[in-house]
Amino acid sequence: MEKSTYYNPADLAKFGNVADWQPEMGRKFFDYYGEVFKDGALSEREKALIALAVAHAVQCPYCIDAYTVDSLQKGADEAQMMEAVHVAVAIKGGAALVHSVQMMNKAKELSM
Amino acid sequence: MKSLHAQHHALADTSYQLTVLSEAEAAGARLPAFAHKLHESGLLPLRPTELAVMQVNVGKMCNQTCRHCHVDAGPDRTEIMTRATMQLCLDALAQTTIPVVDLTGGAPEMNPDFRWFVEQISALGRQTIVRCNLTIIVANPKYHDLPEFFAQHGVRVVSSLPHFSAARTDAQRGEGVFGRSIRALRMLNAVGYGVEGSGLLLDLVYNPSGAFLPGRQVGLEREFKQRLLREHEVVFNSLLAITNLPISRFMEYLLESGNYESYMQKLVAAYNPVAAANVMCRSTLSIGWDGQLYDCDFNQQLALNVAKNAPQHIRFFDATALQDRAIVINQHCYGCTAGAGSSCGGATA
Ligand code: SF4
Numbered sequence: 001m002e003k004s005t006y007y008n009p010a011d012l013a014k015f016g017n018v019a020d021w022q023p024e025m026g027r028k029f030f031d032y033y034g035e036v037f038k039d040g041a042l043s044e045r046e047k048a049l050i051a052l053a054v055a056h057a058v059q060c061p062y063c064i065d066a067y068t069v070d071s072l073q074k075g076a077d078e079a080q081m082m083e084a085v086h087v088a089v090a091i092k093g094g095a096a097l098v099h100s101v102q103m104m105n106k107a108k109e110l111s112m
Numbered sequence: 113m114k115s116l117h118a119q120h121h122a123l124a125d126t127s128y129q130l131t132v133l134s135e136a137e138a139a140g141a142r143l144p145a146f147a148h149k150l151h152e153s154g155l156l157p158l159r160p161t162e163l164a165v166m167q168v169n170v171g172k173m174c175n176q177t178c179r180h181c182h183v184d185a186g187p188d189r190t191e192i193m194t195r196a197t198m199q200l201c202l203d204a205l206a207q208t209t210i211p212v213v214d215l216t217g218g219a220p221e222m223n224p225d226f227r228w229f230v231e232q233i234s235a236l237g238r239q240t241i242v243r244c245n246l247t248i249i250v251a252n253p254k255y256h257d258l259p260e261f262f263a264q265h266g267v268r269v270v271s272s273l274p275h276f277s278a279a280r281t282d283a284q285r286g287e288g289v290f291g292r293s294i295r296a297l298r299m300l301n302a303v304g305y306g307v308e309g310s311g312l313l314l315d316l317v318y319n320p321s322g323a324f325l326p327g328r329q330v331g332l333e334r335e336f337k338q339r340l341l342r343e344h345e346v347v348f349n350s351l352l353a354i355t356n357l358p359i360s361r362f363m364e365y366l367l368e369s370g371n372y373e374s375y376m377q378k379l380v381a382a383y384n385p386v387a388a389a390n391v392m393c394r395s396t397l398s399i400g401w402d403g404q405l406y407d408c409d410f411n412q413q414l415a416l417n418v419a420k421n422a423p424q425h426i427r428f429f430d431a432t433a434l435q436d437r438a439i440v441i442n443q444h445c446y447g448c449t450a451g452a453g454s455s456c457g458g459a460t461a
C-alpha cells in the first residue's frame with residue numbers, strides 16, 4: 001500500500017490527471033504552462049531558476065522537486081540554484097520586514 | 113579511483129550487468145521491454161540503414177577514471193588494439209565508401225599506434241573523428257603537439273566537458289579535470305580548432321553529472337558558449353548533448369546512490385519513437401580493441417556481439433552480411449531513445 005501522507009512524491013507524476021475532471025480548463029492550463037517555459041526573451045535555464053525560486057517562496061514540495069531536476073537538466077549548477085533560492089528568501093523576508101515600517105508608524109502615532 | 117575491473121567489482125562482469133537490466137524489467141510492469149516499445153513503433157527487428165560510421169575502440173586505457181564511464185576505462189586497463197588489428201580495419205574500410213572513422217577508447221591517443229592509424233585513415237581519404245578527453249593533451253609532454261597533429265590531418269575533435277562549472281565537471285571526471293581541460297581547449301583554439309572559418313571542428317560533449325536527463329541541446333550550447341567565452345576565452349563549434357546509459361560505472365553510480373530504478377523509469381517515460389528510428393547503431397559499425405564486431409560501443413562494453421548470422425570479427429568483414437543483421441537490443445537502449453534522443457553525435461530527434 002502507498003504511504004499515506006499529505007505529500008506523496010509519486011503524486012507529482014499524476015499532475016496531468018487534474019485535467020480529467022475539467023478537460024477544457026486543464027488543457028488550456030497545460031498549453032499555457034508549456035508556452036511559458038519555452039525559450040524566449042529569457043532562456044529555459046533562467047526560467048527554470050525563477051520557477052525554483054518561486055517554488056521555495058510558495059513552499060511547494062512538488063515544485064521544488066520538479067524544478068531542482070529541471071534546473072539541473074537546463075544546465076544550472078548548485079551555486080546558481082542556491083542563489084535563486086536566496087532571491088526568494090530575500091523577497092519573502094524583505095516583504096515581512098518592510099511591514100515593520102507600518103508597525104513603526106503605528107507605534108509612533110500612539111506614543112508620546 | 114580504480115576501474116570496476118581492477119576492484120574485481122561484481123559489475124565488472126557484463127553478464128551481471130545484463131542481469132540487473134533484466135531484473136528491473138521484471139521488478140515492475142512499469143518497465144516494459146525495449147523490444148516491446150520498438151515493436152509498437154514498427155521498428156522490430158531493428159535493421160541497419162546505410163553504414164556511415166566505422167567506430168573503432170582502440171583500447172580501454174585512459175589517463176582518467178570518470179565516475180560515469182561506460183567503458184570502465186582507466187590507467188589500470190591494458191586492453192589495447194594492435195597495429196595488425198588496425199590494419200584489418202583499414203582493409204575493411206578500403207572495401208567500402210564509409211566516409212567517417214570515429215576513434216574512441218579509453219584515451220585513443222594512448223595507443224602507441226594511434227598516429228599511424230590516423231595517417232592511414234587520411235591516406236584513404238576518410239574523415240577521422242577523435243573522442244579526445246582533453247586532459248590527455250596536457251598529461252605528458254609527448255602529447256602536447258596533439259592539436260597540431262589533429263589539425264594536420266583535418267581530424268574532427270569531439271571532447272567531453274560535462275559542465276562549464278569546475279565543481280560539476282570535477283565531480284564527474286575527477287579533481288582538477290576542469291582546469292586541465294580548459295588548458296587543453298586553449299591549445300586547440302590556438303591552432304584554429306573551434307575558430308570560425310578555420311575549417312577545424314571542435315565539438316564538446318555534454319552529459320549530465322548525475323541521475324537526470326540532458327536538457328535541450330540548443331539551449332545548453334548557448335549557455336556553454338557564453339560562459340566558456342566570457343570566463344575562459346574558449347570557443348568551440350557545437351555542443352552534443354548525450355544521455356548517460358545505465359551500464360558499467362554509471363550503473364554502479366545509479367545502484368550505489370539508490371537512483372537506478374527511478375532513472376530507468378525516467379528513460380522509459382521519455383521514450384521517443386522518432387529518436388528510436390534514428391538510433392546510431394543503424395548507421396554505425398563498432399569494432400572492439402581485439403577486432404570483434406558490435407552494433408555500438410555500448411553493446412561492445414556489454415559484450416553483446418553482432419547477431420550470429422553476421423561476421424563476428426573485422427577480419428571477416430562483409431558489408432552485405434552485416435547489412436542483413438538484426439541489431440542486438442536490450443534495456444540499456446532506452447538511453448538512446450529518451451527525449452530528444454542520444455548518440456555519439458548528440459541529440460537525434
Ligand atoms: S569517460 Fe572517457 S575520459 Fe573518462 S574514463 Fe572513460 S574513456 Fe576515460
Ligand code: SF4
Nearest residue numbers: 391393408410445448
Ligand atoms: S544502445 Fe546501442 S544498440 Fe541500443 S539503441 Fe543505442 S546504439 Fe542502438
